[in-house]
Every structure is written in structure tokens, then in C-alpha cells.
Amino acid sequence: MLKKVTICIAGLGRAGHFHLRSVQASELFTLKYIVDPALSVDDLQVDQNVEVLSTLEEALTDSELDAVIVSTPTPHHYDHITQSLKVGKHVFAEKPLGTTVSEIQQCFDLAEEKGLALHLGFQRRCDQNFQALKESIQEIGPIRTIKTSSRDNPQPSLDYLRISGNIFHDMLIHDFDMLIYLLGLRVPESVYAIGYAYDQEIGNLSDFDTVLVTLKYPDGLMCAIDTSRIAVYGYDQRIELFGEKGMAIAENQRNDTVQVLTEAGMRQSPVQHSFPQRYQDAYAREVEIFGKGILNQQFYNVTREECLLSHIIADAAHQSATTNSVVNVAQMYNSCV
Ligand SMILES: NC(=O)c1ccc[n+]([C@@H]2O[C@H](COP(=O)([O-])OP(=O)(O)OC[C@H]3O[C@@H](n4cnc5c(N)ncnc54)[C@H](O)[C@@H]3O)[C@@H](O)[C@H]2O)c1
Numbered sequence: 254m255l256k257k258v259t260i261c262i263a264g265l266g267r268a269g270h271f272h273l274r275s276v277q278a279s280e281l282f283t284l285k286y287i288v289d290p291a292l293s294v295d296d297l298q299v300d301q302n303v304e305v306l307s308t309l310e311e312a313l314t315d316s317e318l319d320a321v322i323v324s325t326p327t328p329h330h331y332d333h334i335t336q337s338l339k340v341g342k343h344v345f346a347e348k349p350l351g352t353t354v355s356e357i358q359q360c361f362d363l364a365e366e367k368g369l370a371l372h373l374g375f376q377r378r379c380d381q382n383f384q385a386l387k388e389s390i391q392e393i394g395p396i397r398t399i400k401t402s403s404r405d406n407p408q409p410s411l412d413y414l415r416i417s418g419n420i421f422h423d424m425l426i427h428d429f430d431m432l433i434y435l436l437g438l439r440v441p442e443s444v445y446a447i448g449y450a451y452d453q454e455i456g457n458l459s460d461f462d463t464v465l466v467t468l469k470y471p472d473g474l475m476c477a478i479d480t481s482r483i484a485v486y487g488y489d490q491r492i493e494l495f496g497e498k499g500m501a502i503a504e505n506q507r508n509d510t511v512q513v514l515t516e517a518g519m520r521q522s523p524v525q526h527s528f529p530q531r532y533q534d535a536y537a538r539e540v541e542i543f544g545k546g547i548l549n550q551q552f553y554n555v556t557r558e559e560c561l562l563s564h565i566i567a568d569a570a571h572q573s574a575t576t577n578s579v580v581n582v583a584q585m586y587n588s589c590v
Contacts, residue, residue: 256548257280257281257282257283258281258282258283258319258320258343258544258547258548259282259283259285259317259318259319259320260276260282260283260284260285260318260319260320260321260322261284261285261286261287261288261309261312261318261320261321261322261342262276262284262286262287262288262321262322262324263288263289263309263312263321263322263323263324263325263333264288264289264323264324264325264326264329264347265287265289265292265297265324266289266324266326267529268324268347268374269287269289269322269324270529271529271532271533271536272322272324272345272536272540273287273299274536274537275536275537275539275540275541276322276540277299278537279537279540279541279544281541281544281545281548282540282544284299284300284303285302285303285304285312285315285317285318286303286304286305286306286311286312286315286318287299287303287304287305287306288305288306288307288308288309288311288312289305289307290307290308292305309321309325309333309336309337310336313336313337313340313342318342319342319343319547320342320343320344320345320370320543320547321333321337321342321343321344321345322344322345322346322540323337323344323345323346323347324347324374325347326413326416327347327349327352327416327417327418327422327423328352328416330346330347330349330350330351330352331350331351331352331356331359331360333346334346334350334351334360334371335359335360335363338360338363338364338367338369338371339363339367341367341369342369343369343370343371343543343547343552344364344369344370344371344372345370345372345373345374345539345540345543346360346371346372346373346374347374348373348374348375348426348427348430349418349422349426349564350371350373350560352418352422354561354564354565354589357557357560357561357564358557358561358589361557361560364552364553368552369552370543370546370547370551370552370553371552371553372539372542372543372546372553372554372555373554373555373560374539375427375430375434375539375554375555376532376535376536376538376539377427377430377431377434377532377535378430378431378434378535378539378554378555379534379535379536379538379539379542380532380534380535381534381535382503382504382506383431383434383435383492383503385503386435386492386494386501386503387434387435389494389501390435390494390496390501392498392499392501393494393496393497393498393499393500393501394496394497394498395472395496395497396435396436396474396494396495396496397473397474397475397495397496397497398474398475398476398477398494398495399432399435399474399475399476399477399492399493399494399495400476400477400478400492400493400495401428401431401476401477401478401479401491401492401493402478402479402480402489402490402491403424403425403427403428403478403479403480403489403490404479404480404481404482404483404484404488404489404490405424405480405481405482405483405484405488405527405528406483406484406485406486406487406488406489406526406527407483407527408452408462408482408483409482411454411455411458414455414458414460414482415458419459419460419461419571420448420460420461420462420464420480420482421446421464421567421568421570421571421574422564422567422568422571424480424482425464425466425478425480425567425570426563426564426567428466428478428480429562429563429566429567429570430555430559430563431492432468432476432566433559433562433563435492435494436474438556438558438559438562439470439474440562440582440583440586440587441468441469441470441476441566441582441583442469442470442471442581442582442583443468443469443579443580443581443582443583444466444467444468444469444566444569444570444573444579444580444582445466445467445573445578445579445580446464446465446466446467446570446571446573446574447464447465447574447577448461448463448464448465448574449461449462449463449464450462450463451463452482452483455482461574462481462482462483463479463480463481463482464478464479464480464481464570464574465477465478465479465480466478466479466480466570468566468582471583486523486524487505487523487524487525487526487527488505488524488525488526488527488528488530488531489505489524490505490531491503491504491505505524505525506524506525506531507521507522507523507524507525508522508523508525509522539554542554558590561586561589561590562586565582565585565586565589566582568585569581569582569585
């Protein structure tokens, strides 16, 4: 039985940095490698025992290595996940696992075949506000409508956006996963989405920066999600559940809750700047759960079906927004599970 998990972080960009903080703060891990072709050891303030490599293959030859955190750019995920699982390493991967249903299925097939952990970076599941929101459902449910606002800040670079998949697979996938987390594995009947690129350069990538998505469920439940790549006032993430017996709202987080009222009006501190601040605790918790999962053989934090459903909703919403039509999600989901 492992006592500590010897780990490698592949990709040390925005996501890699918050995973590095989480690994360093945890007693469950020994960090052995950081893999990033754009880094040299001088760029880093890490323990001398940590080796900086430029390819994951080099780290994977080490039989002492137990696990890999994959936070490389999205187009590399499938290769890095499958390479790691094939040689017996547990994997924590940033979203998405792959860019197609078949790639996602293969990741789960491999993890199951090898008896290895495969955790997915849907950190909102580890956020205490959303956990409390989920608990409220027994008091206020059954739920009739859900409204989510999900606005990023600052806008990611064009280099990032170019290879991110699209706003549905890169950003809204978190919101679709939140619906699954809150509601359980309930498959929407249909989705209708509209989008616009206020930023011409994003439009040139055939992507949107602002999107509205509506989802309809067979029992009448309706969900509306609005999302934007940029919100100048800070990272904006709110969910409202409206149910037969009441309403529950998860509000934004601020550095303090003080409101100052004068004859000039009212002011309060802004919402948090971006996701590393908003989800700092959740990022730490998800990596801790991964470490404990390896030690206690709890190999998945998101099931295959849940992962496929969020992917398919993202595909269906993208199809809806680009064809201006209502898309049957249930049919798409049933044909792939
Ligand atoms: N869960 C979240 O909240 C969240 C937030 C941001 C990003 N992400 C995900 O994390 C992933 C990375 O996004 P990011 O914003 O950190 O991107 P980024 O561009 O900031 O960082 C990517 C890093 O990977 C490195 N890299 C490129 N090719 C590599 C290779 N072959 N091997 C090792 N390293 C390589 C780059 O040099 C860069 O440092 C994306 O898939 C994204 O979807 C998730």
C-alpha cells in the first residue's frame, strides 16, 4: 500500500500553477517532476529534488512515479492521459479528457483495464458554496428552473482560445457538469443555444465570446446559462435554483462582505478577480481527493456516463448555436452509451 503519492505535473501554465500550489501544500504527495518544454529550472521556486523535463515520456520511464497531473493544452490531453495510464500511472486530468466521445471512452476503458485512478478537473464540485447549494435541494425541491451566470475574467489569450476547443467545451462544460452534479445523471431532452462574438478576433476563430444556453428536461425542468469570456468587474459565477418549496442562490465570492452606504450611494468590494482566487480552496481539495482516492482505491471523481453527458451537451449546444436549431440531446446521448 502506498503511503505517499510520487507525482509529476505536466504543463505548468495557468492550471499547472494552481495544481503546483495544491501539491506543495498537501502532505499526500512527493513532487518529483514538472514537465513543460517552455520552462527551465531557474524559472521555478521548487524543491531541489524536483526535476524539470521537457517531455512527459522521460518522466513516464520512472518506475517510482505513481501519478501524473495533466494540465497541458487541451489538444494534448488524450495522448498524455493514455500514455500515462498505459504505463501504470494514475491520472488527474484537466478538462476535457479528450475531444471526442471515442477518446473519452478510451480513457475510461484504459483506467478500468489497468485498475488506475482517473480524476477529472471539475473543481466546482469541490466548492463549498455549490456543495451547500446541492444540499438545499432536499429542502426547496423539486427544482423547476435553474439560472446560471458564468463569466470569466480576464479574457484568455488568443493563443489559448485558438486551441481550447470552443466556448462550449472549454467554459460551458463546467456549467453542464454543475447541472449533472446538482441534479444527478439526468439527461436533458433538448438544448437551444445562441452566441455572438463581440471580439472580432474570437469571431475569426469561428467561436463565440458570449453565449446563452437553454435546456429542457422531460419532467418540465428548464435551465438557462449565460456565459461570457470576459466580465470587466471580475470573475462572476452564480447559480439560482427555483423549486416547488423555495429558492436557493449561490452568490459570488468577495474578499469581504462589507457594504459602505453614504449619501453618494452604496459600495462594496469587487467580486474576486479570476478563477485561481475564486476556486483556490476547491483546487486544493480536488487534488487532495485525488491523492486519497489513489491511496483508498476510489478511482473516479466523475463517472464515465457523467463525463460523456457533459461532453454531449457541449456538442449539442455548439451544434444548436451554429445551426440555429433545437438539438435533441437525449438522442445523441443514448446513441453513445
Ligand atoms: N479547471 C479549470 O478551472 C481550468 C482553468 C484553466 C485551464 N484549465 C485547463 O487546463 C489546461 C491548460 O490550460 P492553461 O490555461 O493552463 O494553459 P496555458 O497555456 O496557460 O498552459 C499550458 C502549459 O503547458 C505547456 N505545454 C505545452 N505543450 C506541452 C507538452 N507537450 N508537455 C508539457 N507541457 C506542455 C505550455 O508551455 C504551458 O506552460 C487546458 O486544457 C484547460 O482546459 C482548466
